[in-house]
Amino acid sequence: MELKDKLVSSFLAFDEQYQVDDDVQQIRNQAIKDFETLGFPSRKEEAWKYTSLKSALKHDYSIFPKKEDAIEYTQIKKYLNHDIDTYDLVFIDGIYSSHLSNTTHDKIDVCLMSSALNKDKFKPVIDNYFNKLAPKNGLNALNTAFTKEGAYIHIHKNIMADKPIQIINFSTGNESSLLLQPRNLIVVDENSHVQIIEKHQSLTDHPVLTNSVTEIFADRRAIVDYYKIQNDKETSSLIDNTFIEQKDESNCSVHTFSFGGNLTRNNLNFYQKGERIDSTLKGVTIIEGKQHVDHNTLVHHIYPNCESHQDYKGIFSDKSVGVFNGKVVVEKEAQKTNAYQSNNNILVDDKATINSKPQLEIFADDVRCSHGCTIGQLDEDALFYLQSRGIPRKEARGLLMYAFANNVLESVKIPEIKKRINNLIAEKLGIELGFNL
Amino acid sequence: MLKIKNLHASIEGKEILKGIDLEINPGEVHAIMGPNGSGKSTLSSVIAGREEYEMTDGEIIFENEDLAELDPEERAHKGVFLSFQYPVEIPGVSVTNFMKTAINAHRKANGLEDMPANEMLKLIREKSELLEIDRKFLSRSLNEGFSGGEKKRNEIFQMAMLEPKLSILDETDSGLDIDALKIVSNGVNKLRTENNAVLVITHYQRLLNYIVPDVVHVLIDGKIVKTGGKELAYELEERGYDWIKQEKAV
Numbered sequence A: 001m002e003l004k005d006k007l008v009s010s011f012l013a014f015d016e017q018y019q020v021d022d023d024v025q026q027i028r029n030q031a032i033k034d035f036e037t038l039g040f041p042s043r044k045e046e047a048w049k050y051t052s053l054k055s056a057l058k059h060d061y062s063i064f065p066k067k068e069d070a071i072e073y074t075q076i077k078k079y080l081n082h083d084i085d086t087y088d089l090v091f092i093d094g095i096y097s098s099h100l101s102n103t104t105h106d107k108i109d110v111c112l113m114s115s116a117l118n119k120d121k122f123k124p125v126i127d128n129y130f131n132k133l134a135p136k137n138g139l140n141a142l143n144t145a146f147t148k149e150g151a152y153i154h155i156h157k158n159i160m161a162d163k164p165i166q167i168i169n170f171s172t173g174n175e176s177s178l179l180l181q182p183r184n185l186i187v188v189d190e191n192s193h194v195q196i197i198e199k200h201q202s203l204t205d206h207p208v209l210t211n212s213v214t215e216i217f218a219d220r221r222a223i224v225d226y227y228k229i230q231n232d233k234e235t236s237s238l239i240d241n242t243f244i245e246q247k248d249e250s251n252c253s254v255h256t257f258s259f260g261g262n263l264t265r266n267n268l269n270f271y272q273k274g275e276r277i278d279s280t281l282k283g284v285t286i287i288e289g290k291q292h293v294d295h296n297t298l299v300h301h302i303y304p305n306c307e308s309h310q311d312y313k314g315i316f317s318d319k320s321v322g323v324f325n326g327k328v329v330v331e332k333e334a335q336k337t338n339a340y341q342s343n344n345n346i347l348v349d350d351k352a353t354i355n356s357k358p359q360l361e362i363f364a365d366d367v368r369c370s371h372g373c374t375i376g377q378l379d380e381d382a383l384f385y386l387q388s389r390g391i392p393r394k395e396a397r398g399l400l401m402y403a404f405a406n407n408v409l410e411s412v413k414i415p416e417i418k419k420r421i422n423n424l425i426a427e428k429l430g431i432e433l434g435f436n437l
Numbered sequence B: 001m002l003k004i005k006n007l008h009a010s011i012e013g014k015e016i017l018k019g020i021d022l023e024i025n026p027g028e029v030h031a032i033m034g035p036n037g038s039g040k041s042t043l044s045s046v047i048a049g050r051e052e053y054e055m056t057d058g059e060i061i062f063e064n065e066d067l068a069e070l071d072p073e074e075r076a077h078k079g080v081f082l083s084f085q086y087p088v089e090i091p092g093v094s095v096t097n098f099m100k101t102a103i104n105a106h107r108k109a110n111g112l113e114d115m116p117a118n119e120m121l122k123l124i125r126e127k128s129e130l131l132e133i134d135r136k137f138l139s140r141s142l143n144e145g146f147s148g149g150e151k152k153r154n155e156i157f158q159m160a161m162l163e164p165k166l167s168i169l170d171e172t173d174s175g176l177d178i179d180a181l182k183i184v185s186n187g188v189n190k191l192r193t194e195n196n197a198v199l200v201i202t203h204y205q206r207l208l209n210y211i212v213p214d215v216v217h218v219l220i221d222g223k224i225v226k227t228g229g230k231e232l233a234y235e236l237e238e239r240g241y242d243w244i245k246q247e248k249a250v
Helices: A003-017 A022-038 A073-079 A120-129 A138-145 A380-387 A393-409 A415-428 B040-048 B072-078 B095-109 B117-130 B135-139 B148-162 B178-191 B231-239 B242-249
Strands: A087-092 A108-112 A151-155 A165-171 A178-180 A183-188 A193-202 A208-218 A223-230 A236-246 A251-258 A263-272 A278-287 A292-301 A307-316 A321-330 A338-347 A353-362 A368-376 B002-011 B014-024 B029-033 B053-062 B080-083 B090-094 B166-170 B197-202 B215-220 B223-228
Touching (some): A087 A108, A138 A236, A278 A415, A292 A307, A307 A393, A338 A353, A380 A393, B014 B053, B040 B166, B117 B135, B215 B231
Parallel strands (some): A292 A321, A321 A353
């Protein structure tokens, strides 16, 4: 049976098994109908021209993992950030692991979507925000239909979250192949601040497909810094759908570090619903083999005096494929918009590919919008310069690639994460840096 | 120290060096002068091992070893240093981090452990003082946005850090004002010992007032056509290169 048919026919059983509030149940029911109509995206759609989901959809995925797996701390220790104190939401095969997590309801809510969907206490927030941002398409509808678990984060007014929050999704390989659909909701009230780190990690080589939806609401003067670390095994595919709505004077940034996985698609949309908003979208992609990473971004400038900054860098080896499709829309009302976009790529090998497509739709006349895209090889003059100082060619290449990716790291605000990414980049490039940040 | 015999080299099939013979001994300073396009920079690039240039004939022996088969980094490890005419800008790597990487690469090649951090800092401080380099300068990205003078001073700073046996200074005087020229030459002179040697490649005699050569060679059209003492440099400054071309034609 095709995956789509299997999903549609499994819905009834799912709906019975995971009961939720009536309103949410209605949303789920509508969503499965939408998915039935829309299905998975195909390459015929402009936004999917360079990315085929075929390889990711071919497995006979389990939709209901059979049992909660008691993973021991030692098995996952290396995937956690020990050097920083964090709140943790750990999910194993889509099921919340209480003994690996560290949640709170003290001034901020860091807890589970499953409880938020069922408890009266959270109902006003769910009614206001749940499924209000994700545009109607097959993937979002599928995730919405199967909504049961994920992160629920609510930072109340005038609060600075005292430590970063980590959302980690592990898959154990207990199933021969597994479909995961985490659903995250993050609401940051006026004058509040939060830092979030998200990660997906497979513990075996069994195929995993994750179709994740995250909705983020940043109210007036809120600050949200989001870090996505995508360094999974080559048997794992990830479709990340993240949608951010910002109000006046809020400042949101999403950094996406894509270093692994079979197929990774990042749909990242920013909607600016106020004035003097700042949005930052940054990414470093370093892949090899037959890996495929696709960044599909949208920044929607609706009101005047806002800014957006996009900077994506990619290093592609072997037969790997990169896609960058960055769309910036500046509405007629959005005068004095400053929108910057840059996408720079290095193709290490002849057979590596990058498809880079900036799209600017500008309806206002008093704006500053710039975009630039470069595709190149490493500079031979620079290589020779480094070699002539005794740095071996392999390290010189690594150093240049490191330097190339480095300025994206400059805006990472958590020093430990910066260091960790720094080490990951060095590891990916197979070099031993003679220094640390 | 360096023995070049009948060196022929070409780039993209075009022969630039047409039989160069040159011998440099420890403790000596040699200057190579010549008009534009005579092959001066090609010679320095070939000695340092730049791949675009193909050595078609001859040999380059350094400390009794044929350099032809060695990569640029291996030549550096043996003690060859090239101060670039146009140092490359490398955004994202600070001068300090670059120097640490280079020093430790040299040490690794010689079977040594990484230099301890405090020792490294001390060395950097000492050598940057020698070239009157400001501390802030060291945390800037390598050569990025540096003035011509800063780039050249930074080259000699690297030379001071790496303590090479043979330093090739390719047009180090270009882009330097007189004060920077004095600082740079003073740095080079202080680094001289009886065990190392310097090859100065220059268009003008000006630099040679400060870094005084033992031997001056004139390179024209890919060949050394005249060799003399330091007075030859003055003569070239006075009379240009045409008289030598004529002399050679006769």
